[in-house]
Amino acid sequence: MSGPNAEVNSELVPLSYDASMAGSGVAAISVTNAVAAKLLALGGETRTLKALQDGLDAGEMMPGVPLKNVALGATIDIRQERRVGRNVLGRLPSGAPGMAPVLIGAHIDHLGPKAGVNSLAGKGEENLIHYGADDNASGVAGVLEIAEYLAEQKRSGKLKMKRDGLFALWSGEELGLLGSAHYVRKMAEDQLGNGDAMLTGKLSAALNMDMIGRLQKNAVLQGVGSSDFWEGAIERRNAPVGLPIVTQQDTYLSTDATSFYLKGVP
Structure with a gap:
């Protein structure tokens, strides 16, 4: 759902048939704000959907809302299309x-x-x-x-x-x-x-x-934390060149x- 405060054209998240991973194990469905509000009420939640979103928009920590005695089911028909990629x-x-x-x-x-x-x-x-x-x-x-x-x-x-x-x-x-x-x-x-x-x-x-x-002012090197070797090696190799390098320790990257x-x- 988009939530009552969202400035979107549709309350439902549009379906995407492109580039979906076949092995994804978490099922998700999109519902309207009205359905979400009804589920909250049926589950015994006293706060409104808008109140919950107001809290999120304000940066408050909002834990998940347990819905008591509420069951939700869906039937989803998925057809997989396979393609060949080449390294x-x-x-x-x-x-x-x-x-x-x-x-x-x-x-x-x-x-x-x-x-x-x-x-x-x-x-x-x-x-x-x-x-x-x-x-x-x-x-x-x-x-x-x-x-x-x-x-x-x-x-x-x-x-x-x-x-x-x-x-x-x-x-x-x-x-x-x-x-x-x-x-x-x-x-x-x-x-x-x-x-x-x-x-x-x-x-x-x-x-x-x-x-x-598009790296103009700085060359960004990520994943430096994957080995103790990198930090010193980068510094030594860059000393005679003097490139403006920014290193980042993060190792789990979306690449x-x-x-x-x-x-x-x-």
Whole structure:
């Protein structure tokens, strides 16, 4: 429900058929304010729906409202449509066996046309293609440029690599990190015989480039808390360059880096 204080065109949250994860385990339905108010009254709640929303709008802590002797049921018909996504990977061999490779990746997908509730399009722009110049053509361009640069440095003899470099473009990030999650699971199956196994020691690090096209005043590096190595390494590498860098410790991010962090890869 939207609540009596909401400035929306409809009390019901519109259905979204796009990019819904098939494995979602929590069912949710949208009801009108009138239905919600009736349920509150039937459940013995003395406060009105507006009073509850007023409290939330004022920043008060509002715990959930238990509804006594109220049962609610719904019949939902869901038809799944499956599509094939493709990850694209390249490898720059170092010639040094036994060292876990470094992976640099970015997601190659965006919202496309008719992006639904995920779109920030204005009125009259809803059906235009969402090209994703920043999210995430910028990250893809970054991965390709790094791959090209390192390959040329190695070819000219200026770069002595200690470990292989993996370069990856992930599919399905906008649908829930599907491409990178598939990759780490398949890697664990192939190398360890168990898709749920951790990949610690199989990949030395996974660097993720997501929405890097509009960073003007500061370069933001997230996920630094995933390893004690990062803070000092970033400071040392940046000292001769002097980039204005902002580091953030958070490790659970809504981007493909999380697929690797959950497998023990910083």
